[in-house]
Amino acid sequence: MGEERFVYADLNKQKERMNRALVIGYIIFTIFIFVVSGVNFLAGLNSLKTVLNVDGCTLIVLFLLFLDLKLDKNPERLRYFALIGLIVIQIVTSIVYNASYISVLVCAPLVGCILFYDKVFSGLAGVMTSMASIIIFLVKKYALNMYEGNDSVVEVFTIAAIVLVIGIAYLAVSIGGTFQNDMFGKIEYDRSNQNKMIDDIVRVADSVRNQTNSAMNTMKELEEATGVVDDVVKHITQNNMSTVENVQVQTQMTHNIQESIEETLKYAAVMVDIAGNAEEINVHNQATINKLKDQATTIQNTNSHVATAMENLKEKTEAVKGIADTIFSISSQTNLLALNASIESARAGEAGRGFAVVADEIRELAEKTRAETETIANVLEELSFNANNAAKAVEESTEATNSQNELITEAAGSFDAMSDRVGELTKNISEIDLMINSLSEANNQIVDNIVQLSSASEEVAENSEQAQEYSKRNLEKVEITKGLLEKIEDEACKLDGYI
Incomplete structure (x- = not known):
């Protein structure tokens, strides 16, 4: 048009x-x-x-x-x-x-x-x-x-006027041609520059459109990557919450173990007292062995007391064995929980490396606890065995009391044997007391490690929430950037009409 x-x-x-x-x-x-x-x-x-x-x-x-x-x-x-x-x-x-x-x-x-x-x-x-x-x-x-008269003169001036007009016309053609050539040359030059400028603009528009498309693809990839990161962070948060729950369970179980250890310490103290009393009774019996004939009834009553004490000793021993079994079971569960924590931390990647170290330490402590518990169980088995022997000795002492005149020498030997057993029992109970104290210290260390693990888990949870929030902000920025790039692409497409 x-x-x-x-x-x-x-x-x-x-x-x-x-x-x-x-x-x-x-x-x-x-x-x-x-x-x-x-x-x-x-x-x-x-x-x-x-x-x-x-x-x-x-x-x-x-x-x-x-x-x-x-x-x-x-x-x-x-x-x-x-x-x-x-x-x-x-x-x-x-x-x-x-x-x-x-x-x-x-x-x-x-x-x-x-x-x-x-x-x-x-x-x-x-x-x-x-x-x-x-x-x-x-x-x-x-x-x-x-020509007549002055006609020739007029004709000459007419010809001169014609030549002058033709000369002026030629000068006008020359000047006009120069003007036209310059004008068209300038127009052609401007058009060439304009075409070049348009070509540059179109080239820039193509470059902008291509770069915009590339940036749009990059933003789409960034959006997809951010979505993946957001999903991973959510998964880490869920796993971390599970870890926190497991840590809380472990903490509760450790507190239960600590209470059991404290209770065991009380029983051990009672056992030490009982062993000391048994040794004192045995010394007293040795001192009064020569009076057995006159104090048969007293000896019989004393033997009855000893039998009762030994029965209590057996019961306490069985109780300690039950506690040891409980500790063994708890240590196994602790080891299993530590293994689960290691697996979860491995899934968490770099962020869960600290969890893995703590989980390994917990597993090592659980292994030590199980080993020490097995030692305690062995000692308790031996203690039970000794208690049975002591009960048999008391039984024999009772029978000897019925025939004190004939078996006084045998009773004295039995008391000597009982004294040895009581000393050994006292020694074993002292060792159990030391072991239980060591177990208590190890359990306290486990508690401290679990507290650290809990703090680390809470910190990871907080960082995961921050990462999730940053991911959301990043997605919002990506949407804004995509909108701006689309506007740039639309503006670049408008230049296609100049191609």
Whole structure:
């Protein structure tokens, strides 16, 4: 639509229009010649034959111009044909009609040729027209003697005026051609720069669009990666919550172990007291062995007490064995929980490395606890065995009391054996007491480690929540960036209309 408004921006269109104008100007010139011919014929200045010859010559030139224009709307030769035709008509009409104004009139159709800005044609037309005027003047003056009075002087000034006008026209063509060349050159230069600028803009737009598409793909990948990280953080948070729950269970179980150990310590203290009392009784029995005959009843009662004490000792021993079994079971469970914590920390990756170290320490302590518990169990088995033997000894002592006179020596030996057993029992109970104290210290260390593990788990949970929050913010930023990139891509696409 915009190009239709500037039809004559095309040089070929300009030449076509100027050729039509040249033909129209020649038609007007032909009509003027016809008028002059008619006037001269009516005035009796020229014969009909002469008038018809002049008009025929003019029509032939006009016909040739029309024919050339029909064959080619933009012929370069048309103006040269017109120039030759005008020179011929100028010579014929100037001589036949003896009219100096004909030479001036011939220049009229050529005025439009100025718009061609063709210095070669303008110079040639000026020279040929001027030469034709001079030749006509010389022929009319010296060959035909057609001038009278001052007519020749007027003709000279007329020719001089024609030459001056032609010179001015040539100067106008030269200046106008320079202006036109500079103007079109500047337009072409600006258009070249504009095309280059448009090419640069389009190239930049393509680059922006390509980079925007690449950035969009990157943002999509970042969005997907952030989603994966968010899922992983959620999974870590869930696993960490499970770890915290397991740590709480372990803490509770450790507290139970500590209470059992404290209770065992109480029983151990009682056992030590009982062993000490048994040893004192045994010494007293040895001191009073010589009075057994007189104090049979007392000895029998004492043996009964000893039997009761030994029964209590067996019960306490069985209780301690039960406690040892409980400790063994708890240590196994602790070991299993530590193993589970190691597995969960391994799943957590780099963030769970600290958990793995703590879990390994807990597992080592659990193994030590189980080993020590097995030792205690062995000692308790031996203690139970000794208690059974002591009970049998008391039984034998009771039987010996019934036959104290016959078995006094055997009873004394039994008391000696019982004294040895009680001493050994006291020693074993002391060792159990030391072991239980060691177990208590180990359990306290386990409690401290579990507390540290719990603190670390809480810290990981807090960091996981922060990471999840950052992931959400990152997703929001990604959405904002995607929106901006889409706007940039839309703006870049608008430049496609300039391609």
